[in-house]
Amino acid sequence: MAATRGAPLDRLMRPIHGWVWADADRRLRKLLAFAEVETDGGRDIVRAAEVTPDPLLRRLYLEHAIDELRHGDLFRARGAALLRARATRGAGRLAGNPLPGGHGLDDLRIDGEPDHRLLAFLHVAEKAAASRFTIYRELVDDDPETRAIFEHILRDEVFHMNYTYTQLTRIAPQRYRRHIWYARGKRFWNRYLRIAAAIAGIFGSAVLSAIYFLVLPPFAWLAKRAERREAPGWSARAGVAPPRSQY
Amino acid sequence: MKILGISAHYHDSAAALVVDGVPICAVQEERLSRRKHDASFPAAAIDWCLERGNLGPGDLDAVVFYERSMLKFERILTSALRTFPRSWRSFPAAIKNTLGEKVWVRGIIASYLGVPREKILFTDHHASHAAAAFLAAPTERAAILTADGVGEWATLTTGQGVRRADGGTAIALAREIRYPHSLGMLYSTFTAYLGFAVNEGEYKVMGLAAYGRPTMVDRVGKLLRRTADGAFALAPEYFEFQTTATRSYSSKFVDLFGPPRDPHDPIDLESAEGRRFADCAASVQRALEDVLVDIARALGRETGLRDLCFGGGVALNGVANARVLAESGFERVFVPPAPGDAGCALGAALYADRIYFHNPDREFPDHPFWGPPASGDELARAAREDGLPVDELLDDDTLVESVAAALAAGRIVGWMEGACEFGPRALGHRSILAAPHARETRDRLNRDIKFREEFRPFAPVVPIEAADRYFDLPPGGARLARFMSGVFPVRPEWRSRLAAVTHVDGSARVQVLEREMAPRLHALLDAYGRRTGIPVLLNTSFNVAGEPIVARALEGYSTFRRGGIDLLVAGSTVVAKRAVAPAETTKESVGWWSESVAESGGV
Numbered sequence: 001m002a003a004t005r006g007a008p009l010d011r012l013m014r015p016i017h018g019w020v021w022a023d024a025d026r027r028l029r030k031l032l033a034f035a036e037v038e039t040d041g042g043r044d045i046v047r048a049a050e051v052t053p054d055p056l057l058r059r060l061y062l063e064h065a066i067d068e069l070r071h072g073d074l075f076r077a078r079g080a081a082l083l084r085a086r087a088t089r090g091a092g093r094l095a096g097n098p099l100p101g102g103h104g105l106d107d108l109r110i111d112g113e114p115d116h117r118l119l120a121f122l123h124v125a126e127k128a129a130a131s132r133f134t135i136y137r138e139l140v141d142d143d144p145e146t147r148a149i150f151e152h153i154l155r156d157e158v159f160h161m162n163y164t165y166t167q168l169t170r171i172a173p174q175r176y177r178r179h180i181w182y183a184r185g186k187r188f189w190n191r192y193l194r195i196a197a198a199i200a201g202i203f204g205s206a207v208l209s210a211i212y213f214l215v216l217p218p219f220a221w222l223a224k225r226a227e228r229r230e231a232p233g234w235s236a237r238a239g240v241a242p243p244r245s246q247y
Numbered sequence: 248m249k250i251l252g253i254s255a256h257y258h259d260s261a262a263a264l265v266v267d268g269v270p271i272c273a274v275q276e277e278r279l280s281r282r283k284h285d286a287s288f289p290a291a292a293i294d295w296c297l298e299r300g301n302l303g304p305g306d307l308d309a310v311v312f313y314e315r316s317m318l319k320f321e322r323i324l325t326s327a328l329r330t331f332p333r334s335w336r337s338f339p340a341a342i343k344n345t346l347g348e349k350v351w352v353r354g355i356i357a358s359y360l361g362v363p364r365e366k367i368l369f370t371d372h373h374a375s376h377a378a379a380a381f382l383a384a385p386t387e388r389a390a391i392l393t394a395d396g397v398g399e400w401a402t403l404t405t406g407q408g409v410r411r412a413d414g415g416t417a418i419a420l421a422r423e424i425r426y427p428h429s430l431g432m433l434y435s436t437f438t439a440y441l442g443f444a445v446n447e448g449e450y451k452v453m454g455l456a457a458y459g460r461p462t463m464v465d466r467v468g469k470l471l472r473r474t475a476d477g478a479f480a481l482a483p484e485y486f487e488f489q490t491t492a493t494r495s496y497s498s499k500f501v502d503l504f505g506p507p508r509d510p511h512d513p514i515d516l517e518s519a520e521g522r523r524f525a526d527c528a529a530s531v532q533r534a535l536e537d538v539l540v541d542i543a544r545a546l547g548r549e550t551g552l553r554d555l556c557f558g559g560g561v562a563l564n565g566v567a568n569a570r571v572l573a574e575s576g577f578e579r580v581f582v583p584p585a586p587g588d589a590g591c592a593l594g595a596a597l598y599a600d601r602i603y604f605h606n607p608d609r610e611f612p613d614h615p616f617w618g619p620p621a622s623g624d625e626l627a628r629a630a631r632e633d634g635l636p637v638d639e640l641l642d643d644d645t646l647v648e649s650v651a652a653a654l655a656a657g658r659i660v661g662w663m664e665g666a667c668e669f670g671p672r673a674l675g676h677r678s679i680l681a682a683p684h685a686r687e688t689r690d691r692l693n694r695d696i697k698f699r700e701e702f703r704p705f706a707p708v709v710p711i712e713a714a715d716r717y718f719d720l721p722p723g724g725a726r727l728a729r730f731m732s733g734v735f736p737v738r739p740e741w742r743s744r745l746a747a748v749t750h751v752d753g754s755a756r757v758q759v760l761e762r763e764m765a766p767r768l769h770a771l772l773d774a775y776g777r778r779t780g781i782p783v784l785l786n787t788s789f790n791v792a793g794e795p796i797v798a799r800a801l802e803g804y805s806t807f808r809r810g811g812i813d814l815l816v817a818g819s820t821v822v823a824k825r826a827v828a829p830a831e832t833t834k835e836s837v838g839w840w841s842e843s844v845a846e847s848g849g850v
Contacts (some may be wrong), residue, residue, distance in 0.1 A: 032511065043794060046809070047281050050801045055632035062808055069809075080511040111280075111291075143503075201343070208339035213332075220331030227329050232480035234422045237404065243368040243603045246317035246353065 007131040014135055021139040035075035042068030047110040048118055057115055060163050067156045074149045116172040120183035123164035130157035155195045248604060249306055252596030253507060254313040254588050256349045258284045258446045258508060262292035262298045263593035268600050268609035272299040273669040275589045277795040284447060288355055295619060304360035311590035311599040314372035318399040320345050321364045322426060326489050333490040340492055368603060370595045372398025377418050379594030380558030381408035384581035390550045392543060395559035396431035403430060403548050406790045414607030421537055425662035428480045430535055431561050434473055436486060436495040437531040441524055442508035453564055454703045457752040458516050459525030461533035466503050471534055476543050479538050516700060536567045540712055543575035553578040562586035565734040565756045572723050581722045582732035584615030585670030613675050614764050618667035618835060619798045623818025626800040630822040638821040650816060651774035654682055658813040659696065661789055664767055667798045672731045674758060675708065675765040676798050679812065681785040683707050689747040695811035699792040707748035707759040708730055708786035710772050717741045717783055717807035718757050728759040748785050758786060
């Protein structure tokens, strides 16, 4: 199967993946990030099980969700073990908001999505994940326990890829290929949107930072001066503002 | 008048509908979106409320947002200016975050509902809290205290509310403590320091506190200074919540209390490190209680009133509430079932009805059940399709007796009845119930069903008639325990027989149940009491860690299928779990070894 060799793009990216996994801190962060993504994805699939009208799909989604939630636990436990074993503790650095990434299945809203679209999306996503995990498994050869987790998860991914595909062919026998291509396109579009949003965010931050340093200083001086006049403790409340006022 | 209340954009979005002065329904967005603490604009909650009230947006007389968003923006901007230049990292994120959606709330509401902009009103954040606490409480006249992280500028307010003989209502909040001096922010800072998620893990800090000793109260006192006028002030050098969104405590804080806990490290209460964290929790808990008691006592003296209505997120702290009741001089303390921001949706709608529109006060049912119903038929259909044994159309007596027998036999029951609760507590309509006697039950629930930390306690529910026998309730305690808002001692002679619900310090966050509030659960407690001699059950929210409480029957069903719940009840339908989970056979039946994946082509 293509997935067990790793897709060409992932094989091409292998040096970058290798750089990520070679460092203990980055490995740890990656595992903890996976834990969150798998858990969120599991919750999304639980939701799919709750809203589907198809009894067989409900059972399969639940089985899938249980797997994903278990994967989250495996990653979390391994991440925690590596964290404990780490020579230099950096809890402070991880204590704020350490986990990057969006929510579960690409922020997919399950409610209102027809099953064929969800199955196609899951199939494509699982296949991509399996491809990447295959590379990761090879890159953590020095860490048998982490490798064992990837082995375990890859076995589950085969089930996930297969059931999503067979069920898609069952409920959309005439159009399943089109649905899969649509899911691939959507995935590509979402990736583009994420990158575009990130770039826009960087630009926005740069402009706001410039405003902060160029425009704000005199106002900051005034604000600090006003603050010095305020005594801590009780203040009398201002009168009630008019109902339509946002101030 | 038909008034829709909305709270959104920070945490726990919600919508509530008030018609002719009476709440018709209220629901948090998370219960419908299935994303815990969902803060997004509550479109699903609004739609459900309108559907429930059989109304279209055009039928609404007003839509009320629970705070003044531009005033909040002013606070964010001013705070950035005051902390210049240390706020340079947080400034872009804060501005993008606020200007992206939050300040345009009037336009968002108008475009979503298609209502004229002049129908969209605003209340003060703490006025919404105050209204949720006072207007839902059965009292004529009460002092009001609200406390949370921060609203627009206020973090704590005091005042009073009056229901006049002519039907008019007045809420006057006279004083406030302003940001950044905030009890909620103090507690949240310790929540983050102890490795829990802010706005979610505060109750874990409260649970952990019972394992520790308040040995660091003096150190907390350096952070939380008392002012001469009886208020308090935070020492800014120990906090960073004004200057960065990623960490709320400063290096000086770490110097004072030691290294923070990593969120992924389990808490080992046998270790010195684990005990240090427990002592930290106990110390901040004690400091919070002391300040609240002092403020409440002063408020009682000033107003001379017997009743206190307490709202805001800090009012979720049951240990502090119990101390306020015991030590402040108030005879009764009313905490609504949803004292946090979600409850502000209802508070804002009631405030507009009584205060803006001067409508006469109306009595309404004193219960928390304003959410979507659970359908037994829906559950029966799903269970049958999955080949599970289903008992349907049971009469109440038969159902109650069979569930009581199952509970007495040590089985764990998912219990869904009628409308779901509004607020964070499961109060008998979306509960997981179990026998309260053995510590093993608690451990099994934490390990196999709730998937949460082992140090966390479970709550009991007891009929009001029997409450005093098992729990040491002070005068007014039963009222505070109505919505599980107080933590009280379990009587020592019962602690060994109520081990699953007795916390390490001998306390319990008990729910005292009156028959009228949840008649069938009351009957179940009676039936269980007849079988075991103790009419007390363990009552925990029907969800697993990281998920919202279930609302519909199918959500309960999926939780039942994934965890160790033995029996599931919705309406008059009972479903039992088979010894072999059908999901196992599903994997086999679809042939997971199939090679068909190759057919779908490359990635």
